[in-house]
Amino acid sequence: MRRIVAEMVGTALLLATVVGSGIMGERLSGGNVAIALLANTLATGAMLVALILTFGPISGAHFNPAVTLADAYQGGIRWRETPGYVVAQVVGAFAGVATAHVMFGEPVFSVSRHVRAGCAQMFSEFVATFGLLAVILGCGRARAAATPFAVGAYITGAYWFTASTSFANPAVTLARSASDTFAGIRPVDAPGFIAAQLAGAASATILFRWLHSVERENSL
Numbered sequence: 151m152r153r154i155v156a157e158m159v160g161t162a163l164l165l166a167t168v169v170g171s172g173i174m175g176e177r178l179s180g181g182n183v184a185i186a187l188l189a190n191t192l193a194t195g196a197m198l199v200a201l202i203l204t205f206g207p208i209s210g211a212h213f214n215p216a217v218t219l220a221d222a223y224q225g226g227i228r229w230r231e232t233p234g235y236v237v238a239q240v241v242g243a244f245a246g247v248a249t250a251h252v253m254f255g256e257p258v259f260s261v262s263r264h265v266r267a268g269c270a271q272m273f274s275e276f277v278a279t280f281g282l283l284a285v286i287l288g289c290g291r292a293r294a295a296a297t298p299f300a301v302g303a304y305i306t307g308a309y310w311f312t313a314s315t316s317f318a319n320p321a322v323t324l325a326r327s328a329s330d331t332f333a334g335i336r337p338v339d340a341p342g343f344i345a346a347q348l349a350g351a352a353s354a355t356i357l358f359r360w361l362h363s364v365e366r367e368n369s370l
Contacts, residue, residue: 153209154234158242160205161213165246165325166253167197172332173254186332187309195306202298211298214319215239216351220283223355236321243325251329262327262334266314271339272346274314279350281308282318287358320344 168190175189202211210226212218218235221227227235248258285304289297308316317323317335323344327337335343 153231154238156205156209157212157235158238158245160201160209160211161239161242161321162246162249163201164194164197164213165243165322166249167246168194168250168322169247169326169329169331169333170250170253173250173256176332187315190333191306191309194309195302198305199298199302202301206298209235213239213242213321214282215321216279216283216319216347217286219348220287220351220355224287224359239321240324243321244328247325247329251331256329256331259328260330262330262336264330264332264334264336266335266339266343271314272342274312275317275343275346276350276353278308278312278314278316278318279347280354281350282316283351283354284358287354291362314343317343318347318350320347323347 171193172186172190175186175193179185179189201213205211205213210221212221212235215236218227218232218239222229222232244259250256251258251260282301282304285300286297289300293300305316305318308318317326320343323335323340326333326335327340
């Protein structure tokens with residue numbers, strides 16, 4: 151239960167940061183979308199480092215169903231614990247959106263009208279999630295202490311090199327569909343994002359399982 155609560159609270163704070171910094175950036179940027187995105191990026195990357203350092207010792211600080219599924223596949227957590235993690239992440243994500251909206255005087259939930267459609271966006275989410283899992287799986291094995299900083303740095307960069315601004319998280323995607331703000335995504339576009347994210351996570355997980363098996367063979 152402590153781990154589930156940690157996942158819920160951590161994911162809520164992450165979404166409050168993503169949505170809240172998007173609203174703040176848009177309000178203060180005077181219509182300059184690049185400045186708004188930069189503010190959104192820096193806040194999210196910094197908060198990820200802080201949240202992983204805070205909740206990592208308790209739950210592993212997944213905050214992401216794709217990460218949880220990959221960890222279960224690798225034997226990090228038991229499969230029977232996975233549903234609890236995923237539900238906590240989704241509930242926390244929606245709670246974080248609601249928190250950001252209340253702080254900025256927005257409706258608690260609102261259906262997003264932010265269009266994020268097309269093959270380029272879907273492929274971007276595949277790449278974004280593949281890269282995120284690659285960073286987590288690679289650093290987690292070789293440099294575990296550096297993982298929070300590596301994840302924060304990766305998401306900061308991925309906001310800018312992917313056309314989709316790197317959601318890379320099914321729970322985040324679902325919750326952002328309930329926010330008609332800078333960070334939102336139309337509900338109709340969310341399933342494509344989620345499918346691409348899960349495919350990217352699965353690809354990275356399979357690749358790194360093979361890479362690590364080759365490493366073990368070479369060390370024998």
